[in-house]
Amino acid sequence: MTATEHESDLFDDAAERVIELGNRLLDANESDDAWDIASGLLAGAVQFWLYSRQPCGDPTCESCEDINTAEQRMRQLLDEVEKFSKESDYYHSPGDVNVGTA
Numbered sequence: 632m633t634a635t636e637h638e639s640d641l642f643d644d645a646a647e648r649v650i651e652l653g654n655r656l657l658d659a660n661e662s663d664d665a666w667d668i669a670s671g672l673l674a675g676a677v678q679f680w681l682y683s684r685q686p687c688g689d690p691t692c693e694s695c696e697d698i699n700t701a702e703q704r705m706r707q708l709l710d711e712v713e714k715f716s717k718e719s720d721y722y723h724s725p726g727d728v729n730v731g732t733a
Contacts, residue, residue: 649676680708 632640649672656668684704686695698704716722723730 677708680711684708 653668653672656672657663657665660668681704684698684707686692686699689695690699692699698707
């Protein structure tokens with residue numbers, strides 16, 4: 632297995648585990664709002680993502696140059712959220728008000 636394949640497997644495994652956790656929480660708390668569960672999962676994911684992107688502290692570090700300010704980290708986070716959202720099967724919904732009815 633190449634390093635790229637390993638990274639892809641880790642990414643897919645992490646994403647699948649979050650989905651499974653959301654489904655388990657929803658099943659165990661059927662009277663709770665799915666939005667609350669989803670927002671809690673997102674909040675935890677954002678916290679972990681920001682934690683994982685902390686710069687090393689060396690202002691000349693080339694590996695950290697894209698994440699060495701809070702604003703740069705936020706931009707990267709928002710870019711990833713937009714990318715993953717658009718790749719999702721759930722990005723467009725039949726209930727969207729801008730769905731055509733030809």
